[in-house]
Amino acid sequence: AQSVTQLDSQVPVFEEAPVELRCNYSSSVSVYLFWYVQYPNQGLQLLLKYLSGSTLVESINGFEAEFNKSQTSFHLRKPSVHISDTAEYFCAVSEKTAGNKLTFGGGTRVLVKP
């Protein structure tokens, strides 16, 4: 069974400042890794994913995450946040088997202040 830990439940950050959201996972098998974002009163949207290949993955809106196998981490970063990045961010893993059930972390609420 896999598990996901997001160490920070809330991260306040000023607009245009950098942000890092930490995610660590544990699993006995190889995994796929994901970040989902949930804007206020909305559903879960895929932000980015790591399936294979380059360990650094990027989203279209400036976020990036790096898969670190030795540290079992998949931290999410953005060098300069906008007010519109205020949301809850969920790290998730799935085992590399058919079905791809996701296990989510507890989420990190990012509040961007002007």
Place this chain on the structure above:
Amino acid sequence: EPEVTQTPSHQVTQMGQEVILRCVPISNHLYFYWYRQILGQKVEFLVSFYNNEISEKSEIFDDQFSVERPDGSNFTLKIRSTKLEDSAMYFCASSEYSPLHFGNGTRLTVT
């Protein structure tokens, strides 16, 4: 881009009543899921469905819950006799393989 759609967006029901939450997955997807998120808590897996049967379910998914794919497009979650603690946001998801695509959720309020 194709979307997973869920109806209704908000459902209020009395304790003990049956509710059916509806989902239309993306049309070429083969795997279907239900998750729930109790207010302020993490997103929890309920059940996955593949090839017209449940492929995996969590401890939460007890005998009060059932899923069905009644036709080629809909995927439903039924709660037979709702309890106060069933109040949550329920998300449907579908996938061809990976990643999962989620709907906007149904907020279920049990009074």
